[in-house]
Amino acid sequence: MGKMSREEVYEKLNEVFRDVFDDEDITVTDTTTADDIEEWDSLEHINLLAAVEQEFGMKFNMGQVVSMKNVGEMVDIIMAQI
Amino acid sequence: MRELEYPFDSEYILKKSKKIKRELLQGGTDLLTKKIAVLGGSTTHDIIRILELFLLNRGIQPVFYESEYAQYWQDVMFDNPQLTQFRPDLIYIHTSNRNITAYPSIEDTPQRTDELLEEQFEHFRVMWEKIADTYDCPVIQNNFEYPFYRILGNQDAVYRQGRISFINRLNEKFYQYAAEHDNFYINDINYLSAAYGLDRWADPAYWHMYKYAMCMQAIPEFSYNLSNIIKAVFGKNRKSLVVDLDNTLWGGVIGDDGVENIEIGQETSMGQVYAEFQSYLKSQKDIGVMLNVASKNEYENAIAGLNHPGGILRPEDFILIKADWEPKSGNIAAIADALNILPDSLVFVDDNPAEREIVGTQVPGVAVPEIGTPEQYIRVLDHAGFFEVTNLSEDDRKRNEMYKANIERKRQQQNFGDYREYLLSLQMKGTIKPFEAIYMSRIAQLTNKSNQFNLTTRRYTQSDIERFAADDLYITRYGRLEDKFGDNGVVSVVIGRKDEREKALHIELWLMSCRVLKRDMEYAMMDSIVQACISCGIHTIYGYYYPTAKNVMVKEFYAVMGFTKTGEKDDGSTEWRFDIVDYENKNTVIEVVK
Numbered sequence: 001m002g003k004m005s006r007e008e009v010y011e012k013l014n015e016v017f018r019d020v021f022d023d024e025d026i027t028v029t030d031t032t033t034a035d036d037i038e039e040w041d042s043l044e045h046i047n048l049l050a051a052v053e054q055e056f057g058m059k060f061n062m063g064q065v066v067s068m069k070n071v072g073e074m075v076d077i078i079m080a081q082i
Numbered sequence: 083m084r085e086l087e088y089p090f091d092s093e094y095i096l097k098k099s100k101k102i103k104r105e106l107l108q109g110g111t112d113l114l115t116k117k118i119a120v121l122g123g124s125t126t127h128d129i130i131r132i133l134e135l136f137l138l139n140r141g142i143q144p145v146f147y148e149s150e151y152a153q154y155w156q157d158v159m160f161d162n163p164q165l166t167q168f169r170p171d172l173i174y175i176h177t178s179n180r181n182i183t184a185y186p187s188i189e190d191t192p193q194r195t196d197e198l199l200e201e202q203f204e205h206f207r208v209m210w211e212k213i214a215d216t217y218d219c220p221v222i223q224n225n226f227e228y229p230f231y232r233i234l235g236n237q238d239a240v241y242r243q244g245r246i247s248f249i250n251r252l253n254e255k256f257y258q259y260a261a262e263h264d265n266f267y268i269n270d271i272n273y274l275s276a277a278y279g280l281d282r283w284a285d286p287a288y289w290h291m292y293k294y295a296m297c298m299q300a301i302p303e304f305s306y307n308l309s310n311i312i313k314a315v316f317g318k319n320r321k322s323l324v325v326d327l328d329n330t331l332w333g334g335v336i337g338d339d340g341v342e343n344i345e346i347g348q349e350t351s352m353g354q355v356y357a358e359f360q361s362y363l364k365s366q367k368d369i370g371v372m373l374n375v376a377s378k379n380e381y382e383n384a385i386a387g388l389n390h391p392g393g394i395l396r397p398e399d400f401i402l403i404k405a406d407w408e409p410k411s412g413n414i415a416a417i418a419d420a421l422n423i424l425p426d427s428l429v430f431v432d433d434n435p436a437e438r439e440i441v442g443t444q445v446p447g448v449a450v451p452e453i454g455t456p457e458q459y460i461r462v463l464d465h466a467g468f469f470e471v472t473n474l475s476e477d478d479r480k481r482n483e484m485y486k487a488n489i490e491r492k493r494q495q496q497n498f499g500d501y502r503e504y505l506l507s508l509q510m511k512g513t514i515k516p517f518e519a520i521y522m523s524r525i526a527q528l529t530n531k532s533n534q535f536n537l538t539t540r541r542y543t544q545s546d547i548e549r550f551a552a553d554d555l556y557i558t559r560y561g562r563l564e565d566k567f568g569d570n571g572v573v574s575v576v577i578g579r580k581d582e583r584e585k586a587l588h589i590e591l592w593l594m595s596c597r598v599l600k601r602d603m604e605y606a607m608m609d610s611i612v613q614a615c616i617s618c619g620i621h622t623i624y625g626y627y628y629p630t631a632k633n634v635m636v637k638e639f640y641a642v643m644g645f646t647k648t649g650e651k652d653d654g655s656t657e658w659r660f661d662i663v664d665y666e667n668k669n670t671v672i673e674v675v676k
Contacts, residue, residue, distance in 0.1 A: 022100035043127045046291075050298040051097040062287045 004082060009056075009075055016055050020048050030072030056082055086139040087451065088466040092302035099131055106138040112631040113143035114541070116316060119170035120146060121154035123181035124295040132302050136309035140318055151293065152181075158209050161216065171543075172315065173213055174222045174308065177206075178271065178295035179229050179249060186243045188233070195242040202248075203255045210259065210266065218545040220265045220315050222308070225253045227275040227296075230284035264523060265544055267311055267472060274307055275300075277465075310467030316541065317530030320449060320468040321423055321481075322372035323363065324414055326432035327384055327405070331363075331395065332356045333456070336387045337379055347392015355456045360394035362460045367399055370481040371469050372421065375403040376413045376430070401485050410437055411444035418445075420492075421485055422596035424533070424632065429468050431459070473523055480571070487567035488597055505602060505671040508565040512603065512672040514610040517551035517558040524572045525560055528593060533632040536593040537625065537639060555580050557587060557614045561607050563598050563672070573598045574607050578623070586622040587615050592639075605668035608643055610676070612665050625658035643668075 004012075010028070017026045021039050034040040040048070052074070053059050058081035060068075068074055085094060085102060095102065116137075120126050130146050137144045147168040149157045154175055157165050184202040186195040206223070213221055226249045238244035242251075253272060260268045275283040278300050288294040296304060313319065328335045333345030333352045345353040346360070367373050373395075377384055384405035388397045397403060402420055404413040410432075418425045426447030432438050433453065442450040453462045491508065498504035517525060526544040533539065542550075550556045561574035573595040578587040589611075594604060615623060625640040627633075637656075641647065645658035 016097070019097045019101070022098075022104070043125075046288075046294075046298060047096060047099075047128060051093070054093045054097070054299075062291060065287075065291060 004079070006075060006079065009078055009082075012055055013052065013071070013075065013078070016051050017048070020044065020051050028071045030070065030075070032071040033069070052078070058082060083139050086136055087449070088306060089452065089454075089462060090302065090306070092299055095132060095135065095302045096128075096298065099135060102135050103138070106135065113138070113141055114316060114318075115143045115145060116171045116312075117145045117147070117168060118312070119149075119165060119168060119173045121149045121157055121165075121173060121175050123152050123154050123175075123177035124289075125151065125293045126176055128294075128298065128301050129176065129305055129308075132305040133309055133312075136306050137312060140309060140313045142313060142316060142318065154181075155205070155209055158212050158216075166216065170217060170219055172220045172222065172312065173217060174269075174312075175209075175224065176295075177224050177226075179226045179245075180289060180295055182226065182248075182252070185245055185248055188243050190243055192242050195248070199248065199251055199255070202252060206256070207259065210263075214263075218549075219543055220267065222267045222269050222311055222315075223256065223260075224269045224271045225256050227271045227283070228280060230280060230286070264473075267315065269308055269311060271304070274304060278303060307467065310470040311472070314470040314472045315530075317527070319470060320429050321427040322374060322401075322417075322421060322429070323366065324374045324376045324417055324428055324430045324448075325363065326410075326434070326437065327375060327377040327379060327387055329433040329456075330431060330459075331360060332387060332390070332393065336383045341383070341386040341390060344387060344390065346387075346390050349392065352456065353392060357392060357394055359456065359459050362463070364394050364399060366469065367482055369469065369471060369474065372482055372485055373400045374417050374421075375400055375405060376410045376417065376432075377405045378407055378410070379405040381405045399482075401482060401489060409440065409444075411441050414441055414445050414448060420489065422488075422599060429463075429466075431463065473527070475524060475527070480569075484568055484570055484597065490567055491565075502671065508567070508601070508671075510563060510565045510601065510672040512564075512606050512674045513562040514559055514606060514674055514676060517547060517560055521560055521572050522547050522551070525575050528572065528575050528595065529591065532593040532595060533630070534596050534635050535599065536591075536630075536633050537589070537636055538591055538628050539630050539633060540591050542591075550577055555582075557611065557618075559607060559610050559614070561594075561603055561610075563601065563603055570595070570598055574603055576607055576611055578611060580618070580620065584622070585620050586624060587611070587620050589623065589625045592625070602669050602671050604639075604643070606672045606674050609667045609669050610674070612662055615662060616665070621662050623660040623662070625660065627656045627658070629654040 014027055017028055018024055021037060026037065034045065049060055049065065056078050058078060060077060064077050083106060120130055126148055130148060134144055147165060147170060154177060182202060184198040186198050210221065228249060229245050232238035232246060234241055234244045238246040239250060241247060256268060260266050283296050283300050285297040288297045325331060333356055334343060336344050346356045347353045348357065363373060375384065384403060385397050388395060402417050404417060414428065414430060415425065418428055424447065425445050429449040429451065430438065430441050431453060438450040441448055449468060451462055451466055453459045495504050498507065522544050526542055526547045529540065529542045550558050557578040557580065559576045560572050562572050563570045575591060575593050576589065577591040578589050580587055625645050627637060627640065640658035645660040647656055648659045649657035
């Protein structure tokens with residue numbers, strides 16, 4: 001899909017968050033974590049990652065999923081793969 | 083909802099499930115509420131999340147009980163009070179090869195592998211028996227999918243120590259149990275995972291990170307397949323196919339190309355594809371799906387095409403052939419009408435997206451699958467699961483003949499000036515008796531399928547039906563009807579509860595299949611109920627009508643039967659009373675065997 005800027009990745013990523021949590025007001029940043037979004041529990045996390053993978057045409061490996069701490073790290077992984 | 087019809091976009095459904103659910107619940111249509119217990123051997127959260135969408139889309143509002151993680155066996159065996167209080171209408175056991183604990187090892191003797199197989203099977207069997215004793219409801223049980231690796235390579239299925247061999251043999255025992263037990267259904271995840279692609283399905287990351295037995299992306303297909311069984315168990319299967327002809331049953335346009343130039347049969351690869359599709363449809367007919375045609379064609383051309391020597395289907399395989407230049411929407415409504423079924427029992431198969439669009443919008447309820455290109459027709463129709471088989475009853479297999487006979491009766495009716503004379507000419511013979519063992523499954527099926535001629539629309543499982551039959555507090559009657567054109571099978575069911583103190587009978591259920599409308603069968607049933615009341619000293623019968631979106635035809639039924647209305651509520655439900663005084667039989671046209 002060509003090289004995307006970090007801003008462009010965030011733009012798409014926000015759409016994914018809004019779809020998954022069905023909330024048009026969500027905006028995520030580097031420091032956003034599961035604690036900041038009420039419905040983001042461990043079960044929704046699985047669904048979220050699957051939706052992110054589909055949106056960006058990439059895959060998180062197990063090690064990344066286990067160690068990812070915030071949205072910023074998620075974006076780092078996405079940017080390394082697209 | 084289009085997004086939930088097969089073939090669907092799984093990624094979209096996973097991502098947008100919340101929005102989809104919101105929209106489904108706004109629909110405001112009549113939903114059948116069912117309590118479904120999901121007992122998992124792995125995580126079930128997203129399976130339930132997506133299953134709910136597919137069930138809602140099919141008119142079922144599920145209320146779920148979800149076992150704690152991997153507690154499927156304990157919940158049943160130790161009577162988890164939350165589960166017993168939930169009183170499920172259906173129990174689904176979501177186990178997978180990750181729950182197999184007794185795999186043989188390479189050094190085991192063949193005899194030892196047999197013992198392990200028995201041990202593993204017993205683990206499940208005792209649970210199923212416990213469910214049957216405690217819950218008395220339908221059970222859906224996964225079989226086992228293959229593991230994603232094979233220690234013995236290609237011989238893993240050959241040697242009894244191999245896991246593939248173990249799973250094959252265990253599955254076989256599950257199937258045997260299912261074949262021997264009513265109300266027990268296999269969810270074939272072994273087939274499903276193969277069709278999906280086992281390596282993708284079994285992605286170990288999903289197991290090790292989240293304890294999912296399959297990858298997230300497979301869940302929509304998984305839940306859809308499961309919803310097929312559930313809707314079939316609750317009587318929401320479709321009943322009939324309406325097919326187009328040109329470029330649907332054969333290649334080419336018969337009116338332009340001529341019968342000799344259409345592609346059907348073994349001569350060309352395209353002809354073979356259409357022949358295989360025709361053969362698939364013929365098999366659908368054999369399991370009781372009614373076939374009809376709606377085609378824009380001259381009638382003679384339609385018949386000529388169906389008589390093409392390379393074809394498999396013949397004109398006589400169809401109940402109605404509507405080949406003319408009228409809009410298909412009208413023809414399809416007419417087919418539903420002639421068969422006495424609702425449009426939501428029909429599936430319309432047409433290669434032309436424009437025709438599908440018109441029918442889909444003009445005749446709400448009809449399924450209009452996007453069948454793709456000819457080589458995809460079979461897969462799309464098959465995986466869509468419109469006609470999911472739960473019980474392969476004699477009745478299902480004969481359905482085409484019965485409906486054909488019905489059409490023939492209608493034709494004859496037009497030749498009689500007097501309706502009673504016509505009814506007498508049918509030489510009808512009825513059998514009206516208390517519920518009998520051989521008909522329990524058919525009776526339960528009718529309580530779940532009948533919507534129009536159904537006074538209270540109470541749905542019962544086979545075990546409920548068996549309980550009524552055995553209970554002296556109830557008067558039960560089933561009615562079968564034969565005539566000179568054929569046997570209609572069991573077509574009417576009445577269940578009444580005795581009130582010993584008041585010497586009265588409360589009619590809890592009265593239904594009749596629409597295939598025998600206007601044959602006076604309801605009068606014969608009434609006679610039988612009244613006779614049963616008289617013989618046990620009951621003088622009063624109470625009837626109840628509960629309105630639904632579909633049963634308006636019986637709103638005044640009890641008035642016609644001679645009852646007096648005693649009450650009416652705001653929701654339109656009514657209560658009726660009938661006093662048995664000098665009763666004279668109402669039926670004079672059916673010869674009844676008691």
